[in-house]
Amino acid sequence: MSKNSPLQARTEQDAFGPVEIPAERYWGAQTQRALTVFQVGEERFPAEVIHAFGLQKIAAARANRRLDALPPDLAEVIEAAASEVRAGLFDQHFPLPVWQTGSGTQTNMNANEVIANRANQMLGQPLGTRAPVHPNDHVNRSQSSNDSFPTVMHIATALAVRDRLQPALAVLRAALEDRATVFADVVKIGRTHLMDAVPMTMGQAFDAFARQIGHGIDRLEATGPRLRSLPQGGTAVGSGLNAPAGFDVAFCEEASRLSGLDFTPNPSKFEGMAAHDALLEVSGALNVIAASLIKIANDIRFLGSGPRCGLGELILPDDGLTSSIMPGKRNPTIAEVVVQVAFQVIGNHATISAAAASGNFELNVAKPVLLHNLLQSIRLLADVAQVFAQRMIQGIEVDRRRLKSNVDNALLRATALNPILGYDKVVEITVKALRDDVTPRDACIALGFLSAEDYDRHVGTGP
Structure with a gap:
């Protein structure tokens, strides 16, 4: 990478004139202009979005090469540069905030510029030359921000669900199932309307929790076919202008090879670009999981309340934390974290619902905020499911003496x-x-x- 001093600058030219860019940065004129326009907030896309863009540009370069839309030498160097973006080597060169044009155009151009500059550098050219690899003509060939950004939204979400959330939920379900087995013969009093009801077992209570999480996993999996349907190939409005015939099929084949997921072309690019119902459906599944977690965490912390003046039927593992004024006090902190995360996910779902409804004619114009909130929900649920399982569920025991007294009375x-x-x-x-x-x-x-x-x-x- 460039060894130029951060204090130095290079000048690039775009359709609106010259732009000065920090010499060591791989982004180009459009990204630099956007930096001066979108000075809103501190939120940035997580690295997984940038890496998904790397994957998307690799797949596009391969598809263009297969269809003779790019010379093999240019396609090869674009793929090499995009592979480095996918590997995380250029994360620091994506500075734009979430708060930008509703199509995500600036982040798509950021990716085009970084990849073009890195490709040209690989070919022995200095940053900013825009030749022989041009960010629009070559890296963005057969594409528009309007189909590329939603494609990245689907890819990033599908990968996050598969690689992060589903494994974490599986750990939580397994921990709950284990406690259900361990407590299968432990009799407790059921409660309805917060009042004593008839007997049941603690194992049955934990089995219900495990089934809630299992149903959440099933709901996530059910979104898969629509989530893996990509709008790439629609270009500007969904008609496919400037994309060669078969580009959508070739792209999905390459994206599938790269990701290990079965991506398919959306038969209506218009639907995939103007509406984001598939992503809203994923958020809906996350919303249900959040509601399940609130139920489970609240039941557990109430059943463990005490140790002497509460229900005290469960013995919760000690997390080593205590009160700032009451010596030795132990609180159900993990359960409280779970509930707070669930509140955030439910709030995110409201934002995602509004964003998904913001399709105007042929384009949804709230893509960045939708993606930001959706990936945050996935990340938070994955993290908290692991913590809940490992720091609380796996260590829960029952107070058999307290339970026997409650049942007898x-x-x-x-x-x-x-x-x-x-x-x-x-x-x-x-x-x-x-x-x-x-x-x-x-x-x-x-x-x-x-x-x-x-x-x-x-x-x-x-x-």
Whole structure:
């Protein structure tokens, strides 16, 4: 890479005139102009977007070469430069904020310029020459920002789901399934309306949690066919102007080889560029997962509340953190992190919904904010699922003494006697047990409804 001092500058020319660019930077005139225009916020696209652009430009160069739309020597050097972008070697040369043109044009041009400059450098030319490799004529050949950016949105999302989120959710589901097995014989009192109900097992509670996460994984997988349908080849408005026949098929074949995912051409490029329903569908699946996590985390922290004055049925692992004023206090911090992440994902889904609805005629013009929020949701859910599984779920134990006491004293265990005594007599049992502060077993015997042996036979000790 260039050894020029950061204080030096080079001058590049574009359609609007000369532009000064820091000499050591690989971006070009359009990126530099955008830097002076979009001075909004500090949010930047994560590296995975830049790497996905590298993959997209490799696939485009290969497709152009296959279709004789690019000379082999130029296609080869573009692919080599784009491969370095995909590998993360040029992340620092993508400085633009998320807050830019709604088509993502500036980030697409950023990629075109970096790859063109690096390709020319590989051919022995200085940065800024725009020859023999031109950012628009060659790196962007057969493409438009309007089809390339949404294609990158799909690629980056599909890779993040496959490589990051699905494995993390699988770890969480496995941890919950393990606790369901370990607690299969541990009887607890179920609760409805936050009040005591009839018995069940702690294993059944954890099995329900595991199934929620499993259904979340299934919902994510169900979005796959539409997520892997790419609009590349639509160019400016979806008609494919300036792209050779078969470019969409060739591109998807190359993208599939590069990624290991089965990408297919969207049969309606107009739909893929003007609407982002497939990405909204992914966010919807994430929204359900977030809601599931809130339910699971809240149940666990309430069941573990105490240690002496709460429910105290679960023993939560110690994370080593405590209160700033109350010595030795232990809090369910991991569960609180899970809930906060879920709140963020639910909020992101609202933003993504509004952004996905922002297609005006042939182009959605809220692509950057949609992608930013979607990838943040994926990243946060993946991270928190791992932390939840490893720092809390795997270490949870039960307080068998507390559970036995709760079960023995639970009034509504007597519900099992409805078929034997009838509803009204069971009401008498529960009222007497509550009034006299005795177990329903003792109340039933005192009322003369059943002997101790008959009570135990009908009610038992299980759920």
